Amino acid sequence: MEGGVLNQRGIQRGGQNHCSQYSQWSVYLMDGTASRSASTLNWADELSIAIDQRFERMCEVRRHLHQNPEPSGHETQTTRYLASLLASENLEPKIVGGGRGLWVESNGSVQPRIGIRADIDALWIQDEKTVDYRSRKEGLMHACGHDAHSAIVFGAITTLAELDRLGKLPWPVVCRAIFQPAEETNQGAIEMIKAGALVGLTDLLGVHMDPSRKVGTIGVRHGDFTADCHEVTIEIHGHGAHAARPHEAVDPIAIAAQLITSIYLFVPRSTDSQDAVVVTFGKIHGGHASNVIPDHVILSGTMRTLDSEVSARTIQHIARLASGLASASGARIDIQWHSGPPPVKNDASLVNLLAEAGRVVVGATGVHPIRRPSMGGEDFANYLSHVRGAMFRLGSAPSDEAAPLLHNPLFDIDERSLRIGAQILAHAIVRWCDPKDTHCMAP
Template identity: 40%
Template structure:
């Protein structure tokens, strides 16, 4: 039997198993969706994932921190020393309400899976089921490989990936794969991008301290509130004109606190926001410019202004090898016309970037909208077209196997020849 025939059998079995188990995967996603847990507190989710993996015969454990799950799945002659391909899912939810009218809406007040991490968790569990089934039913057709499954806590707080690295779970990992749902793409579409995939993110904190007083006599104060209002406007105007216009950057404040009474000018104002950039040069230029403007405002307003940038997070930069494997896997399933080459990076942050300081990797966008427009990520109405779950599992499984030594797996589907475009999406 030729390699193409062998890989076609594997491909067929992936698709057959996915159709057969799609309803169960949807049920599990709904179970997780109604029981969200915030960053660093994903104890129930971690236990559920760990037990499900152990039921498949996979060596899985919860790290000493008490949240997250790490598991190794071995094929062929691979052992614990074999360089691994990691497959990552984030598992935490958001502190926000769920306002959907569905049977699986959150039962926990003020917590919601509005960023799709329940979907990511289910997809990687489905990949584990698929690989286990293939190992049991057609092991002679598979390469020797070690897959490390990372169910990461605390993505929203940007702590979880760092924890995984600090605890040593990226040692001897050569590649890492990730997926994120995308409500701007229809279910059945896959978004891929080579190179910079997400923005660098810095949290910005500004304290303005001066002399408050009576609102009837602002002339006898340094009016920190007025200074804060002017500073926000000035910084918003500054960003687009301080860097190369071809670069993407955005500064947004989400907090402005100060004062306790309508007739009292406060002594202090506190601002917090994020600076998002897509190049190291723009980041450096804007941080320097923000500090410079704040120094100028100190002189003009007579207030002390303290600026603090915290928790820097780098960009996800998709590697060519893994991204190409994702693109080919997606094309083999949904056809070239449904593989969307994303023309610009997301301005969102993603701590998947932390892993890429230690190995190559790639992340894709999985279309999840039943129609467009669709409720966006972090919306209290966010939900998915659940057909995306099985598709995500199929794409991830094929990509992982191709990187492990089955490149022909991506060339056997007629869907791969259903478009007149080249594999890079060009005409």
């Protein structure tokens, strides 16, 4: 790896050691705020006990957020709620302008170099569960686990802050927690970056709930983790007519059906089988009456790949298919592409750090390699244009039954996963700040 070699734990070494920052630490340790005693030899146990003590509170946080979801772009009450919680823990949250999103540091007097991130927005999906904490808002729910992510990061940052103040960690530990809005619309990370949430950071860790994995397990992967995503809108302009006289029309519904079929057939057949590409149309709008051929139809969908060159070729291929069909039918077909999140590419040394923490928390048999990247999108990727980062997948399915998947009206989690997620993130942060390791060097 560039800039260093791997130590015995597989963590990158070499370069400037930002964890040590001895002048800052010496002030911190001499002011009487904390002293590191021999009892910190069992700091991992101290960490586990402290998070266990916060478990009930983490469940309360998650359930409150689940009952009171807010969609992307409207997360003001969620932000105020989280800020109030953090302030009650003697932390100083910084709310982003506009009142959506915040970050907080475990020690406000020392510049952190590493952060942990949660997302806070919900989805326009009706909650169909029959539980006490069911969403109170019609047509809106946390169906992607962002409520759980927020509870986990809350538990991790408050535990680290408390144990560091009490001197129960083996060395000074400083971390920033980012609670970002608008993940689902690929805007939140960009907004937080512009607001300064990454200033001073070199590394960032994240977690995502995974209902396809049983509670007590995690998934880790080097490199490609999620897909390069684009949204597409295709407008087909034809000529309407009575349903009894289709020969007098340029039928946009028939053309739309042909175009979708052509894309579904020919895009996979023209793409190398080793290059993943998924094109899916999730919305078709056209027409107002059963006996009238409309003037136009609008298709909305997504394209997902693992490589920007594959994305570019697929865009060109869809344009050729649309152009040929327009020429053959006499319709006009307009295509608009909207860039979504780029792919998440996990930093290898940070994945090793998360895997090591996972082995401590759930045991070696609970840490599973992810064979293939997800074709879903994740705006955590936007941070990785500025810092190194890594995410892991946290098993959230009950151990004795199958669970509804993400973006499902019945989505829920086994709340034991909250404790596990907080323990893994907190443990990884402590190990990252080990002054004997230099994997925290600036990229």
